[in-house]
Amino acid sequence: MRADPHAARFAVLHDAAEALLDELAERYTVDRRESKELLGPADALVRMERLMPRTPAAAPLAVAFTEAPGLALRLGRWWVETLPMCACEVCDEDPSRLVEVLRTQASALVEGGLWERVRRGVGGSWFESRLIGDGINARRDGPLTRGDAREARRSGFAAAVQWAPWPHRATNLSGSGSEKG
Template identity: 90%
Template structure:
């Protein structure tokens, strides 16, 4: 079976993610872990790379490498970004913009721009996340199962948690934030 050239153009996402992971692991005090994981019950195993800062106050970053080829970026506890959202020719997502989104979101996380919390409501509990960085101010929310809500509150997410910036390795300069042309 031949690869769809429209979908194949997203291979640059895998290259960009590899370069980003290598750069961050070199500059910051993090542990890098690779595993094979399921993204969902009906999905195949995918390669997952995690960068976990050695300070518990800083949020982890995880990238799943999907077969599309694409990525699932996870920041902190609940921030999830699928790149591309849709690989079809009709949606026609621009790989260069997706690489920019990957770098911009990772930069915001590293600089301490992610906060998360759990809200209780009449119909149950919800997570709320905000990611703020250069050229980025985004918000997400969604429902939580009872078990996830209870676990999150036990972990201190009943009040808003603002994740700390990642610690730099000694002798390393903090990189310039990702800038977006407006």
Template identity: 85%
Template sequence: MRADPHVARFAVLRDAAEALLDELAERYMVDRRESKESLGAADALVRMERLMPRTPAAAPLAIAFTETPGIALRLGRWWVETLPGCACAVCDEDPAQLVELVRIQAAALVEGGLWERVRRGVGGSWYESRLIGVGINARREGPLTREDSREARRSGFAAAVQWAPWPLRAMPDDPGADQSQPI
């Protein structure tokens, strides 16, 4: 079976995600973990890479390498971006724009721009997330199961949580090294 060339063009997302993970792991104090996980109950196992900051006040980043080829970017507890959103020729998403979106969202996360909380209502509980940084000011929300809501509140998400910036790695004394460059 031949691969669809239109879908295959999204392989660049995987390359960009690998490069981003390498850059972040080199620049910030994080632990990098790889595993095989299912993204949903009926989904096959996919490779998942996680970057866990060495401070509990900073939010983790995870990238799942999907079969599309594409990625699912997870920031903090609830922010998830599946790219491409649709790989069909009609939607015609631009891989270069998707790569830029991943970099913008990751930069906002490592700079401490992710805010999350749980809201309780008559019909149940909802998560709320905001991601604010250079080039992004976005908000998302969605329902939580009773168990997820209870676990989130136990973890401190009953009040709004603003994740801290990621701690920088100590750089060698190199006058040419500029730690202020964006990712």
């Protein structure tokens, strides 16, 4: 199968995600993990980079680097953003706008702007997510399997969980020990 030459313009997303991951790993106290994973049952393995804050109260961030080229951004437990949604010439998504979306959503997450919860309904359980930050105020929801809903409630998501801001990395201002100024 040949690559779509129009879709190649989205390669900038991979560079932007790499730069963002590097910046966040340098600025915040997180563990960075790389793996190969399936995004879905019919998908090929993709490279996945995760930033896991060293405090359990802060939500993780994961970026899957897809072959299209594109990204799948996961914030916390359920927030997922596919960039681009469609790489075709007709949809004509703007790569620079998508880089802005990536940075805006990541910034809202690290500032503690993500909350998530599970709601029970007549037809089953649903997740609800809300992401609030500079340039974003968005909500998402969707169905959960019984097993996923049960596991989420056991993990404390029956009530709304507002993820904490990411802890900043301690900076060493000088090599001479502690100084007060």
